[in-house]
Amino acid sequence: MDLSRLDRRIIFLIIAIVVIVPMLFDVTPEVQITKDTEQIFDAIDSLKTGDYLMVSFDFEAASFPEMRPLASVILNHSFEKDLKIIGLALFSEGTAIGYTLLEQIAREYDKVYGVDYVYLGFRPQYVSAILGMGESIIKVFPEDYLKQPLEKYPDFLELENYENLPLLVSVADGSLPIHWADYANARYGQRVAVACAAVMVTAFKPYFESGQLIGPAAGVKGAAEYEKLLGYEGAAHRRLFTQSVVHLAIIILVIVANVSAYVWRKK
Amino acid sequence: MSIETLLAAVLTLAIFSFLYKENPFYRAAEHLLVGVSVGYYLVILVEETIWSKVAKPLAYDQNWIVIIPAVLGLMMFFRLSRNKAYLTRIPLALLIGAGAGVSIPAMLWARVLKQMSASMLPLYTISGIIVLVGVITTIIYFYFSREQEGWFGYLAKTGTYFLMIFFGATFGYTVMSRVTLLIGRMEFLLTDFLGIVG
Numbered sequence: 229m230d231l232s233r234l235d236r237r238i239i240f241l242i243i244a245i246v247v248i249v250p251m252l253f254d255v256t257p258e259v260q261i262t263k264d265t266e267q268i269f270d271a272i273d274s275l276k277t278g279d280y281l282m283v284s285f286d287f288e289a290a291s292f293p294e295m296r297p298l299a300s301v302i303l304n305h306s307f308e309k310d311l312k313i314i315g316l317a318l319f320s321e322g323t324a325i326g327y328t329l330l331e332q333i334a335r336e337y338d339k340v341y342g343v344d345y346v347y348l349g350f351r352p353q354y355v356s357a358i359l360g361m362g363e364s365i366i367k368v369f370p371e372d373y374l375k376q377p378l379e380k381y382p383d384f385l386e387l388e389n390y391e392n393l394p395l396l397v398s399v400a401d402g403s404l405p406i407h408w409a410d411y412a413n414a415r416y417g418q419r420v421a422v423a424c425a426a427v428m429v430t431a432f433k434p435y436f437e438s439g440q441l442i443g444p445a446a447g448v449k450g451a452a453e454y455e456k457l458l459g460y461e462g463a464a465h466r467r468l469f470t471q472s473v474v475h476l477a478i479i480i481l482v483i484v485a486n487v488s489a490y491v492w493r494k495k
Numbered sequence: 496m497s498i499e500t501l502l503a504a505v506l507t508l509a510i511f512s513f514l515y516k517e518n519p520f521y522r523a524a525e526h527l528l529v530g531v532s533v534g535y536y537l538v539i540l541v542e543e544t545i546w547s548k549v550a551k552p553l554a555y556d557q558n559w560i561v562i563i564p565a566v567l568g569l570m571m572f573f574r575l576s577r578n579k580a581y582l583t584r585i586p587l588a589l590l591i592g593a594g595a596g597v598s599i600p601a602m603l604w605a606r607v608l609k610q611m612s613a614s615m616l617p618l619y620t621i622s623g624i625i626v627l628v629g630v631i632t633t634i635i636y637f638y639f640s641r642e643q644e645g646w647f648g649y650l651a652k653t654g655t656y657f658l659m660i661f662f663g664a665t666f667g668y669t670v671m672s673r674v675t676l677l678i679g680r681m682e683f684l685l686t687d688f689l690g691i692v693g
Contacts, residue, residue, distance in 0.1 A: 290676070
């Protein structure tokens, strides 16, 4: 039988089983920390208590399962270090997600809105927003997500533009980190770290190699590495085991189908 | 179980049903997604652009200067008229001019000069040599003003191997990303919806 012509629904069924079964077992795999994840961890870790950290939630709802563990580890690390977090979103869909996540994690650390963190919300036209913040953040975001004037939060008024911002983290599922590199980094010299969906890594790789971007922590693997650096095993660790099993199944399917197609054609 | 969880689970299963074959449940969920997305973006557009950038500055701050970009924006609608469509060239010219002015220096610096300098690695390292060979042979592959044959063809062929490695790595990462999304949905179904997994 030529397995390369197998009904695709059987393959879907195999993948579904391979995803479900590992979830029933509580196995956490051993994670090796890569240089990339260590770079973004070190960039945040080197900040001092009270330093500003801007976190841009540049992702959409569709990629939430992959982006949530990444955003969580970044926020956990930042709150642990008592950094002052400024959240924002340059994709409209990420706005509410970013706010909810920030609120959830802030609550775990007893952080106060307006003192330890603020959420600026969404601005359309990301190029203008990125460039505008280089001149004045308050001009781009005169109000926060809760429609309160930024002047209401004196702890954040020192942050005029990128000059007072030691680090910016883009948690992204698309190409937005490239725009952060093109405009915030190239024009204003802003340090930009990236936590991104695995699918974007090869597109960003030249920027990491050239030092224009820092990181990345990529996908669930990157989030699991970050969890290990923070000293706990969370959601990313659990998903990584399932992911490894699925990857193995896909590799076996590709090999079996290719061998079968080769043998079948020879006949 | 909350109504939101139930609704999310039913919609997830409706979308997954497409994996078996096209069916009305899938189409209903797809149409719902399109409708909700359009509504969401419309609200965002009104809230973040029309209200915050035009109406509010005019009504509360008497910032009359916003009339100029607002009028230029409205001029784009002349595209709908056959004999007045030429008027859209004015805002378009401004958009392209300003866009090019903003982008070209930034792109030249970030995407050309910085990348060129990052590619110039010391040649006494293995990675330096690989980067040099990779950059040159890949550029040769995209050089179309000369027939790719003889020694030139061999170099171009080498370039394709580098491209294939890139495509392979990208595909691997894509599988990794998409599998995570599937795991996320399955986790939701098994944990929040069915309560099988703790």
